[in-house]
Amino acid sequence: MSDAFDTLRAATRARVALGRAGDGLPTARLLEFRAAHAAARDAVHSPLDTASVVAALGTTGLDVLEVASAAPDRATYLQRPDLGRQLAEGTELPGGEHDLALVVADGLSPRAVEEHAAGTVTAVLERLTGWSVAPLVVATQARVALGDPVGEALGARIVVVLIGERPGLSSADSLGLYLTFGPRTGRADSERNCISNVRPPHGLGYAQAADTLAGLLLASRELGASGVVLKDEGTALPPGAG
Template sequence: MSTDPWETLRAATRARVGLGRAGDGLSTPENLRLAAAHAQARDAVHAPLDADAVVAALGERAGPVVHSRVADRTEYLQRPDLGRRLADDHGLERGDHDLAVVIADGLSARAVHDHAVAVVDALLPRLEGWSVAPVVVAQQARVALGDDIAAALGARMVLVLIGERPGMSSPDSLGAYLTFDPRPGRLDSERNCVSNIRPPDGLTYDGAAEVLAALMTESFRLGLSGVGLKDTGTALPPVAG
């Protein structure tokens, strides 16, 4: 049996606790682990989205690939405003849909590659009777780009699945942002977010789909999203064993 009092806590979290020290600093192994985590986070921010692979994984559910008004990744990081607006040559066709689903690279294409299609797979069967537009894949995208996309598609609600800002232990975290009556100019306070979708260390696909389906159903009933819409569920996601 270990005599390290921090071992139990370290086994229960990915946070860096009880690291020990060498003199006034971290030990060499911990410094190397920290540097590796930092490199993973930087790689996640700069890695490009493989839109063709996402479209292939979506199969017949896939719609077009669109772009924001950003020219390249450098501009994406420097000009968030351009990442929120849809390029003029988007090719989207207006229809009559309850829901538009947008898969967006955001700040972690890795999160999209690993988790986005699985969330779609778990969610859509829970939306029986909904009219869902073909899933749009968006490059160099911020969350608010979904408002432009949904408005172009004629959708009453948009769900944006997007790579979240990488942390030092979570370079692959996917976020889901829900907005009722999406249109350009919507505020962040008018959205709901389900965050940290990344099994086995975060929320499971089924867990995220259950919360999202409940929020979306209530959003339609109330005719709103954001701070006025609350997740009233009491079930917590299972603890990874």
């Protein structure tokens, strides 16, 4: 039997109006919650399938490099965020002069990277006519700020880190895009722009995320900055949404 909350439930993956059985949730709703919690935990702890990601990115025609952070394993990575912001000792990257570096980082959801990174990167590259793009970099045990030393080493004016976001109970596969102008070690989070929740069909699609990022990249290059001084002037919703 339908109720007044059916329309709301159909419009969101959030848990609303779950009902109750005595003082607790109905058994089916409780089991759904436990399954979602398990999926979120798995997304955090599972290692990145680096080989499959590198193979998928190889179809872009760009060289693909692999790096690791200073965190030696997943457990250390989760306990020591600072190590995830540093490149492993002895890491060498080819220098040069590039408009843009793209770093694909496992972050807190390697699953998001495996499912959405290649599609997002492909869509972004299609919108960057005339841009000099450095070799793609796949980073493991990585935090967002690892893109700063990577972009600096590659000689990129702008770095974009595509990273698995912290899983929620309705989104264990969400990809975030973080843009930083003039990457170098020590950049603050306020100097970055973020496009969050890339995860079609339940979040942003690849085309919309790429359109938004392309607009930010052009504005960042013209302004010579990113972060709080750089505003997204694009539409909040795709045509026909809402």
